Amino acid sequence: MECYLDNSATTRVLPQVADTVYKVLTQQYGNPSSLHKKGLEAELILEGARRDLAQVLGCDSSEVYFTSGGTEANNWAVYSGYELRRRRATGIVTTAFEHSSVIEPVQFLAEKGAQATFVAPDITGHIDPAAVLGAVDENTGLVSLMLVNNELGTILPIKALAAQIKRKNPQVLVHCDAVQGFGKLPLSVHSLGVDMLTVTGHKIHAPKGIGALYIKKGVHLKPIIRGGQQQKRLRPGTENVAYAVALAQAAQIADQGRVQNTAHATALRDKLLGLCAQNSEVAVNSPADGLPYIVNLSVLGIRSETLLHFLAEQGIYVSSGSACAKGGPSHVLRSTGMDLARADSALRISFSAYTDEREIDCLYQGICQAQATLSRR
Structure with a gap:
């Protein structure tokens, strides 16, 4: 039995979403910028996807721009957001446990003269709202904060x-x-009160390589890619129509099943935590009030890399942190001040709506086998 518990890295594409992609690629394959029937057909499909995604986000379709994924959208928001305010304000406030696609652009801008503040989480994995607010002053032009931390599951207010x-x-x-x-999570950009918001497809059962950036009306970001008139010249390049449709379809499916899926993820998390409570050598790193889809834990005394390989040999797939880090040390766990040995033995287990309870049993059995086998070695 395969136990795939790395859904925060990526999810499998839903069959109905894959069918939609195939149909668009093979039947509605026109370039949406072409001035003929096939081009018009593709443009109509693309704009329909933009409207559908906007409905899920709670915004106008004119505020949605398709990108190649979350990394591009985050880079665009940080670089262009900073540039938009740079003449009057050179300060950037973010957290120390953001995704690298926010951390690294902010660090780059700091090298060029930006005044960057990285608010660190506490040992429980929480960010103090007062610390964020205290870092904002008259020189602050941009604040970038994640909704959910990708390794710990911390939910930011x-x-x-x-x-x-x-x-x-x-x-x-x-x-x-x-x-x-x-x-x-319930998500409405207008309710959140943000100016820009990043989403991507491959965390919600759409393909990799598609994302979107919401840009509030009146926020005049400059493009970071140039060379075309697509998407109002703000994000030029021939649009990936099939994947844009897939993102919108997957977003609608996730939104419709959100309440039921959250209850399912909560049951899976509670089952895993209940099993781990029986094992004195397993320590839970995720906050108790975090997103139930993510559980970060440390199997004390066994390095993450060693345990990952042991579990993978049994068809159990988890991660030690963000997939973008390629197995490098987790800046997220380090930012909390966690003990190095505990951080070096951390695993991230992440669920989807399609995770089975048997996979939780399989994982825990694998951990116990690893403890018995690797400790003997």
């Missing part, structure tokens, strides 16, 4: 923070990386 930030400095642009919370 974006709505409350955005409102407080705007009250303190109305000129601040607020960007939210919602990649891990999209399709799992």
Whole structure:
């Protein structure tokens, strides 16, 4: 039995979404910029996908721009958001456990003169809202905060923070990386009060290589890619129509099943935590009030890389952190001040709506076998 428990890295594409992609690729394959029937057909399909995604996000379709994924959308928001305010404000506030596609652009801008503040989480994996607000001043032009941390599952109070930030400095642009919370938490960009918001497809059972950036009307970001008139010249390049449709379809499916799926994920998390409570050598790193789809734990005394390979040999697939880190040390766990040995033995287990309870039993049995086998060695 295959136990796939790495859904925060990527999810399998739903069969109905894959069927839609195949149909568009083979039947509605026109270039949406072409001035003939096939081009018009593709354009209509593309704009339909934009409307469908906008409906899920709670915004107007004119505020949705398709990208190649979450990394591009985050880079666009950070670089262009900073540039938009740079003449009057050179400060950027973010957290120390953001995804690398936010951390690294902010670090690059800091090298070029930006005043960057990275608010660290505490040992429980939470961010102090007062620390974020305290870092915002008259020189702050951009604040970028994730909705859900991709390794710990920490949920940030974006709505409350955005409102407080705007009250303190109305000129601040607020960007939210919602990649891990999209399709799992109630999400309305207008309710959140953000200026920009990132989503991607492959965390919600759409293909890899498609994402979107919401840009609030009146926020005039500059493009970071040039060379075409597509998407109002803000994100040029021939649109990936099939994948845009897939993203919108998967988003609708996730939104419709959100309540039921969250209950399922909560039951899976509770089952796993109940099993781990029986094992004195397993420590849970995720906060108790985190997103139930993500459980970060440490199997004390066994390095993550060693345990990952042991489990993979049995068809059990988990990760040690963000897939983008390629197995490198987790900056997320380090930012909490976690003991190095505990951080070096951490696993991230992540569920989807299609995870089976038997996979939880399989994982725990694999951990116990690893403890018995590897400790003997």
